Amino acid sequence: xxxxxxxxxxxxxxxxxxxxxxxxxxxxxxxxxxxxxxxxxxxxxxxxxxxxxxxxxxxxxxxxxxxxxxxxxxxxxxxxxxxxxxxxxxxxxxxxxxxxxxxxxxxxxxxxxxxxxxxxxxxxxxxxxxxxxxxxxxxxxxxxxxxxxxxxxxxxxxxxxxxxxxxxxxxxxxxxxxxxxxxxxxxxxxxxxxxxxxxxxxxxxxxxxxxxxxxxxxxxxxxxxxxxxxxxxxxxxxxxxxxxxxxxxxxxxxxxxxxxxxxxxxxxxxxxxxxxxxxxxxxxxxxxxxxxxxxxxxxxxxxxxxxxxxxxxxxx
Numbered sequence: 001x002x003x004x005x006x007x008x009x010x011x012x013x014x015x016x017x018x019x020x021x022x023x024x025x026x027x028x029x030x031x032x033x034x035x036x037x038x039x040x041x042x043x044x045x046x047x048x049x050x051x052x053x054x055x056x057x058x059x060x061x062x063x064x065x066x067x068x069x070x071x072x073x074x075x076x077x078x079x080x081x082x083x084x085x086x087x088x089x090x091x092x093x094x095x096x097x098x099x100x101x102x103x104x105x106x107x108x109x110x111x112x113x114x115x116x117x118x119x120x121x122x123x124x125x126x127x128x129x130x131x132x133x134x135x136x137x138x139x140x141x142x143x144x145x146x147x148x149x150x151x152x153x154x155x156x157x158x159x160x161x162x163x164x165x166x167x168x169x170x171x172x173x174x175x176x177x178x179x180x181x182x183x184x185x186x187x188x189x190x191x192x193x194x195x196x197x198x199x200x201x202x203x204x205x206x207x208x209x210x211x212x213x214x215x216x217x218x219x220x221x222x223x224x225x226x227x228x229x230x231x232x233x234x235x236x237x238x239x240x241x242x243x244x245x246x247x248x249x250x251x252x253x254x255x256x257x258x259x260x261x262x263x264x265x266x267x268x269x270x271x272x273x274x275x276x277x278x279x280x281x282x283x284x285x286x287x288x289x290x291x292x293x294x295x296x297x298x299x300x301x302x303x304x305x306x307x308x309x310x311x312x313x314x315x316x
């Protein structure tokens with residue numbers, strides 16, 4: 001499905017200033033056809049400004065933006081008709097039913113009524129809104145409203161879809177439906193830009209991820225590549241009592257250990273590299289005749305990557 005040689009979005013040396021504030025600082029990146037591209041960053045990192053510049057909703061001070069190999073401008077309607085936008089704030093008309101909303105937004109791009117009806121029917125089925133097409137938005141739950149928002153953005157079959165926090169404040173069933181829908185859109189050929197504060201979603205969906213902070217690219221790569229950029233490669237936790245300072249010092253001497261924490265009930269050992277770390281910890285405990293409870297090992301998550309690279313929590 002993906003053609004890694006074909007660039008869908010190309011941003012070069014983008015700069016956007018608001019008086020003395022540099023919101024986007026000489027930003028460059030590209031997105032290939034068929035990718036689900038995760039765009040991450042703490043609040044105020046420049047994500048939304050970057051998206052608005054890509055869509056030519058904002059003028060910028062410097063740089064070049066190309067979409068589908070063509071320069072993107074405010075009047076690039078031939079490009080914009082192939083873009084679907086689903087922003088965090090739901091944007092539908094309360095006086096129109098579910099079907100009427102989808103038909104209206106689809107009609108901005110598709111004038112033929114017969115073709116538009118087919119596309120609207122497909123969008124309703126795709127988002128699981130068949131039982132609600134005559135409902136008005138105010139009668140929908142938060143999750144169904146999000147699905148309607150997505151249906152309005154994708155009914156015209158765009159080649160590039162931008163999803164900004166599409167699962168905020170929705171129930172688990174609707175979240176699963178939305179995530180499955182995004183994966184299906186990608187299988188059907190859409191290239192997707194995805195922003196989220198839910199790292200588990202990004203890990204599940206995104207083929208490549210860019211982390212921004214202060215308007216700059218901090219790191220880019222697959223989730224596996226990003227995890228290799230940080231010091232931590234494994235964390236082992238042991239529920240154990242009566243572990244004294246000399247024991248802690250012994251654990252610190254094990255190969256590849258770079259930090260040890262103990263709060264009187266849990267021993268947490270952090271490793272950087274190495275194999276068979278769990279076996280070494282267990283050997284030490286057994287040789288010294290320690291009784292212990294649950295033992296578990298964790299590999300680094302994207303959240304660990306984000307925190308180490310930016311020094312910030314994503315949800316702040």
